[in-house]
Amino acid sequence: MNIVYAMMPELGQLALIMALIAAVFQVIIPTIGLYRRQGWLMAYARPLASGQAIFLLISWLALTISFVIDDFSVAYVANNSNTALPTAYKISAVWGAHEGSLLLWVAMLGCWGMAVAWFSKTLPLDMVARVLAIMGLVSIGFILFTVETSNPFERNLPSQPLDGKDLNPLLQDFGLIVHPPTLYMGYVGLSVVFAFALAALLGGRLDAAWARWSRPWTTAAWVFLTIGIALGSWWAYYELGWGGWWFWDPVENASLMPWLVATALMHSLAVTEKRGLFKSWTVLLAIFAFSLSLLGTFLVRSGVLTSVHAFASDPERGLFLLILLGITVGGSLLLYALRAPQVNSVGRYDWISRETGLLINNLFLIVATLAVLLGTLYPLVIDFFGMGKISVGPAWFNLMFVPLTLALALVMASGTIARWKSDSLNRIWQEQQWAWWAAVVFAIVMPLLLSGPWHWQVMLGLGVSIWLALAMFLDVWRKARGQWRKIPSLGLSYHGMVLAHLGMAITIVGVTMVSHYSIEKSVRMAPGDSAYLGDYRFEFSRAGQIDGPNFVSQAAQFDVYKGERLISQLLTEKRQYTVSGSIMTEAAIDVSLWRDLYVSMGEPLPNGAWGMRIQVKPFMRWVWLGAIFMSIGGVLAMLDKRYRRQKKIPSRVLGANA
Amino acid sequence: MRPLLFVPLLIFVAMAVLFWIGLGIEDKTSLPSPLINQPFPAFETLSLERGESITAASLTNNEPTLVNVWATWCPTCKAEHAFLNDLAKQGVRIIGINYKDDDYKARQWLLAYGNPYVWNVPDPDGRLGLELGVYGAPETFLLDADGVIRAKHIGDLNDRVWERLGQQYEALKR
Numbered sequence: 001m002n003i004v005y006a007m008m009p010e011l012g013q014l015a016l017i018m019a020l021i022a023a024v025f026q027v028i029i030p031t032i033g034l035y036r037r038q039g040w041l042m043a044y045a046r047p048l049a050s051g052q053a054i055f056l057l058i059s060w061l062a063l064t065i066s067f068v069i070d071d072f073s074v075a076y077v078a079n080n081s082n083t084a085l086p087t088a089y090k091i092s093a094v095w096g097a098h099e100g101s102l103l104l105w106v107a108m109l110g111c112w113g114m115a116v117a118w119f120s121k122t123l124p125l126d127m128v129a130r131v132l133a134i135m136g137l138v139s140i141g142f143i144l145f146t147v148e149t150s151n152p153f154e155r156n157l158p159s160q161p162l163d164g165k166d167l168n169p170l171l172q173d174f175g176l177i178v179h180p181p182t183l184y185m186g187y188v189g190l191s192v193v194f195a196f197a198l199a200a201l202l203g204g205r206l207d208a209a210w211a212r213w214s215r216p217w218t219t220a221a222w223v224f225l226t227i228g229i230a231l232g233s234w235w236a237y238y239e240l241g242w243g244g245w246w247f248w249d250p251v252e253n254a255s256l257m258p259w260l261v262a263t264a265l266m267h268s269l270a271v272t273e274k275r276g277l278f279k280s281w282t283v284l285l286a287i288f289a290f291s292l293s294l295l296g297t298f299l300v301r302s303g304v305l306t307s308v309h310a311f312a313s314d315p316e317r318g319l320f321l322l323i324l325l326g327i328t329v330g331g332s333l334l335l336y337a338l339r340a341p342q343v344n345s346v347g348r349y350d351w352i353s354r355e356t357g358l359l360i361n362n363l364f365l366i367v368a369t370l371a372v373l374l375g376t377l378y379p380l381v382i383d384f385f386g387m388g389k390i391s392v393g394p395a396w397f398n399l400m401f402v403p404l405t406l407a408l409a410l411v412m413a414s415g416t417i418a419r420w421k422s423d424s425l426n427r428i429w430q431e432q433q434w435a436w437w438a439a440v441v442f443a444i445v446m447p448l449l450l451s452g453p454w455h456w457q458v459m460l461g462l463g464v465s466i467w468l469a470l471a472m473f474l475d476v477w478r479k480a481r482g483q484w485r486k487i488p489s490l491g492l493s494y495h496g497m498v499l500a501h502l503g504m505a506i507t508i509v510g511v512t513m514v515s516h517y518s519i520e521k522s523v524r525m526a527p528g529d530s531a532y533l534g535d536y537r538f539e540f541s542r543a544g545q546i547d548g549p550n551f552v553s554q555a556a557q558f559d560v561y562k563g564e565r566l567i568s569q570l571l572t573e574k575r576q577y578t579v580s581g582s583i584m585t586e587a588a589i590d591v592s593l594w595r596d597l598y599v600s601m602g603e604p605l606p607n608g609a610w611g612m613r614i615q616v617k618p619f620m621r622w623v624w625l626g627a628i629f630m631s632i633g634g635v636l637a638m639l640d641k642r643y644r645r646q647k648k649i650p651s652r653v654l655g656a657n658a
Numbered sequence: 659m660r661p662l663l664f665v666p667l668l669i670f671v672a673m674a675v676l677f678w679i680g681l682g683i684e685d686k687t688s689l690p691s692p693l694i695n696q697p698f699p700a701f702e703t704l705s706l707e708r709g710e711s712i713t714a715a716s717l718t719n720n721e722p723t724l725v726n727v728w729a730t731w732c733p734t735c736k737a738e739h740a741f742l743n744d745l746a747k748q749g750v751r752i753i754g755i756n757y758k759d760d761d762y763k764a765r766q767w768l769l770a771y772g773n774p775y776v777w778n779v780p781d782p783d784g785r786l787g788l789e790l791g792v793y794g795a796p797e798t799f800l801l802d803a804d805g806v807i808r809a810k811h812i813g814d815l816n817d818r819v820w821e822r823l824g825q826q827y828e829a830l831k832r
Contacts (some may be wrong), residue, residue: 330670380677
């Protein structure tokens, strides 16, 4: 092995320590600058943040190289890779277990800091200094945690294994290459708006400008979270082989909670920016959003809760993380309690107004978050009273979530067209009544036209989403004064809002349809057999064996007919991974906008037959399509030109009085 | 100073204390159950795997037996599963109760992760679980050769739990 490559782990470790030092300076120097009101010291925040990020990226790259060149003297590589593993998976194996994924987490934290340093030209220097010092503090905590308890560069010397134990087969998949980094970008991205909130509390600057700076950063993190959660759900759907797409697993919940709070935060930031209201509440939401990200990290990595996703637990790590969590969250909530009384929101609004609508939105989102939090922590409480480690079933979550989501969607349609300050129900009704009547008719007629039993839930779900969608279209049409050519000039953030809300409607339709009209069948089939499900005939045409790079699989080919027409050929596999011996089901899915056809192999039966699970899942794609709409909406809103105004806001360096 | 603003902090502190204790909690999970020293509640159904007729009398086959309550919706059960597979390999007789679950999902699960159970009692509506006083999954009962419940463990089985429960099991074997 080339001597330079062989040194990679040491180089990586060194870079990690350099990043730690940069982070320490990133906290100390700007803080001294703030204390002594010396701009040149505060100005160090930006280059130090960039330096920290670059060192973290070097460290991450070093670990990646160790994976690519199969350096099994590194314990982490030996435990999570293998010479037969395809290179793409070697690269993604970097975040396949606790240590490496933590390195990715801190590297991303560093990158967000660097992004703040670059895109903060219009911010007053004292604000930049505070924000970056706070982000530096968070970095110090997590880099220390990585170095002290979870060093991915630890060597296996003197006796290194000849080959690695291979990456967990569940993770050998495209979805798992992209899902964790996206989700982490979202989690970590919330640290920016958290730092903005604390900086504003410290500097006594909770004003419209602060809200305007915070908005694009919140939206950016939210977009990553949205995509990350959707990717995770999509991965679970095709990889776990059961056709389920959401399991209310503690780790899924850990990603859903920050998303819900970040959604609430985006909306309350709008009120704070436009009307100067809800300031104190907005700050609290910013603290909550990042705190829940950290809580998620703690739950997943400390072993207090057991989950499919949970990393191997280690009490030392748990304690370290808990102390980090205590300092970060406890400290910021204490600061909030002490400083928030100085914040006063001036301005009035009536009961019927957009402010009220957004307040109700926040209320529902927070109740939903609490429901998820309770369901997730309940097993821990049971444990606390000595009653054992248990898991809470999905029934609780569905009971809480379905009515909340529908109620939220109902408020959404009226809230978005309500005017700031004061409006009248009569005016809102005038604007929306056509959408309302159309939705009522649709909700009654549509479920009758669908094949399958009638459910009131379907009526409600479809009705609410159609109403939401129509109300949005009506609003666009009215704002454009009935002229097509005016639609593009309505502003990017308005279009973003419309798209995101349409996305919500699309997801509700998807969830409603797939939950109530999915059909499935488990059958014994030998080659040549056919099974009928819905309008489709599934013919098991061939059975065979496939040799992959690090697995062998039993495969079954299906020809799917609708009537006499062949509409799809599906190949499903049962893979056995040679190193670990684990068996994985690769489901075969025929995708279309209106339905998914899903075939997965079950158990082998005598005489070459197999137990097969066949499913038809209507509108499955809509669940994720909605998430795509929401993220595009978020990106559009972020790109709105009012966030890129070049006007320099006068620096308050010398006048800053905390 | 507004006391109301301290509420989030106080809630967080309470949670942190809970976590702190949670980190320290290990295995104080064997509760005295009213079922200890009682015969296993009667049932009569068809097994999950092969559909053969099973009853409470066929549970033990005249050797000490573990009865494990599990479900596919239960992540802790997944964490525990590898350990059950090991026990089964060592020759421990384990019967499963598939609690509030879907039969097909359960079979898929056993196929994917291995089947440590001699057979499984499907309990889709949780009726047997109710008679057993199940809090949540997983729970494990230790039965002697005559089908009398001798011990109950709530939560996942692992090396540390087995140190104690295994001794009881060995004692019953003799």
